[in-house]
Amino acid sequence: MCQKEIRNGKDRILKKKVALHNLGCKVNAYETEAMGQMFEKSGYEIVPFTEQADIYIINTCTVTNIADRKSRQMLHKAKKMNPDSTVVAVGCYAQAFSEELEKDELVDIIIGNDKKKDIVELVENNIRETVIDINDTKVAYEFEELNIESIKEHTRAFIKIQDGCNQFCSYCIIPYARGRIRSRRPDNIMKEIDRLIESGYQEVVLTGIHLTSYGKDFDENIGLIDVIQMIGEKPEIKRIRLGSLEPRVITREFMEKLGKIESFCPHFHLSLQSGCDATLKRMNRKYTCEEYLRGCDIIREFYPDAAITTDVIVGFPEETEEEFAVTKEFVQKVWFAQMHVFKYSMREGTVAAANKNQVGDQIKAKRSEELIAIASRMQKDYTQRYIGRELEVLFEEKITVNQKEYFMGHTKEYVRVCVETDENLENQILKVQAKEMLGNEIVLAIL
Numbered sequence: 001m002c003q004k005e006i007r008n009g010k011d012r013i014l015k016k017k018v019a020l021h022n023l024g025c026k027v028n029a030y031e032t033e034a035m036g037q038m039f040e041k042s043g044y045e046i047v048p049f050t051e052q053a054d055i056y057i058i059n060t061c062t063v064t065n066i067a068d069r070k071s072r073q074m075l076h077k078a079k080k081m082n083p084d085s086t087v088v089a090v091g092c093y094a095q096a097f098s099e100e101l102e103k104d105e106l107v108d109i110i111i112g113n114d115k116k117k118d119i120v121e122l123v124e125n126n127i128r129e130t131v132i133d134i135n136d137t138k139v140a141y142e143f144e145e146l147n148i149e150s151i152k153e154h155t156r157a158f159i160k161i162q163d164g165c166n167q168f169c170s171y172c173i174i175p176y177a178r179g180r181i182r183s184r185r186p187d188n189i190m191k192e193i194d195r196l197i198e199s200g201y202q203e204v205v206l207t208g209i210h211l212t213s214y215g216k217d218f219d220e221n222i223g224l225i226d227v228i229q230m231i232g233e234k235p236e237i238k239r240i241r242l243g244s245l246e247p248r249v250i251t252r253e254f255m256e257k258l259g260k261i262e263s264f265c266p267h268f269h270l271s272l273q274s275g276c277d278a279t280l281k282r283m284n285r286k287y288t289c290e291e292y293l294r295g296c297d298i299i300r301e302f303y304p305d306a307a308i309t310t311d312v313i314v315g316f317p318e319e320t321e322e323e324f325a326v327t328k329e330f331v332q333k334v335w336f337a338q339m340h341v342f343k344y345s346m347r348e349g350t351v352a353a354a355n356k357n358q359v360g361d362q363i364k365a366k367r368s369e370e371l372i373a374i375a376s377r378m379q380k381d382y383t384q385r386y387i388g389r390e391l392e393v394l395f396e397e398k399i400t401v402n403q404k405e406y407f408m409g410h411t412k413e414y415v416r417v418c419v420e421t422d423e424n425l426e427n428q429i430l431k432v433q434a435k436e437m438l439g440n441e442i443v444l445a446i447l
Contacts, residue, residue, distance in 0.1 A: 015045040019053035024061030060093035092177035162208025170351035203239035212246040232261035250295035266303035275330025307337035315364030317355035339375035395425035
């Protein structure tokens with residue numbers, strides 16, 4: 001892990017430098033933080049990815065063809081920055097397309113999912129060699145324990161509690177890259193919570209590849225709500241957020257239990273993907289629009305001001321103008337706080353990619369623009385309802401808007417709030433008075 005430098009006749013021990021780069025989701029980001037801390041504990045120096053390093057770790061993504069291309073580009077960029085470095089590909093693209101990467105002379109080590117916990121040992125034992133260490137994703141494995149003590153964000157900590165997916169949506173490669181569902185044991189989750197409390201975190205976000213499946217691989221009757229309740233008993237944790245959920249997890253029983261957890265944040269990201277039942281069926285999604293809307297109604301019974309956010313794919317194979325019109329009508333019926341719009345991207349190896357009735361790029365672009373315009377109106381409408389209210393905000397960082405500096409934070413509903421102040425408000429939870437909109441998505445408030 002170290003190398004000698006001779007200066008003025010004396011030996012000086014230099015730490016080997018490691019640079020890490022993350023691509024993809026919050027689960028990947030968590031794993032990248034954990035790998036960096038493993039290298040640091042083993043005596044390596046962590047440097048920014050833009051600097052010259054001895055070892056480059058790229059945590060790859062394969063959710064779309066564009067993600068594949070970005071993964072390859074970052075691997076090649078690393079080798080270009082230091083031709084003598086060891087370039088390591090880890091993660092989903094490395095898992096799904098290891099044979100393709102094996103042919104790439106610029107990549108030295110390839111490590112699949114569920115082997116990140118061994119990355120320091122694998123790198124130290126296989127310098128300048130190509131190592132394929134990929135689990136069979138058809139086999140059930142134990143949850144891979146990675147741990148973090150602190151992250152770059154000083155107020156909000158993401159905690160990975162679940163991995164894998166059994167859903168097999170027709171457009172998605174992730175079940176093949178991440179394998180079957182695996183859940184983290186509650187006692188290990190709580191140990192990490194305690195470490196994060198010691199580091200001063202007040203907000204945690206529970207993440208996973210398919211968070212709704214948490215606990216379904218356990219013999220005991222333990223589910224996502226049980227973990228939320230356990231964390232809710234920690235008075236030091238003021239806020240608990242959830243990552244993306246499937247609509248069917250929203251039941252009256254689930255919401256009744258959530259409503260008793262004071263620290264729970266009423267921000268629900270419910271994946272929709274399409275507001276048309278025919279399209280949902282081709283996507284192999286496991287719900288109907290009626291079921292989805294029922295879930296939203298239940299949420300609003302318990303939390304009338306809850307932020308319900310979603311993702312929508314436009315231009316899915318065979319999507320007609322009539323089906324798209326149904327989706328437009330449905331999203332406005334739900335009236336989301338925020339909606340992310342994606343143009344369908346063919347993903348090699350999926351059922352949808354083999355569909356011969358692909359929608360043209362121009363049509364996808366037009367539909368995307370229409371939905372983005374609707375999303376903008378919905379978000380502005382949702383944010384405006386907070387004007388004039390007293391809001392509780394966890395402040396995070398300074399930002400610049402229209403050439404003026406503000407301290408920015410979020411409400412429990414994840415509404416962005418800014419105040420103009422010279423004070424350092426980082427990691428403070430304060431009540432403020434919302435006065436007006438600052439742009440289309442930010443509330444300007446006073447202390």
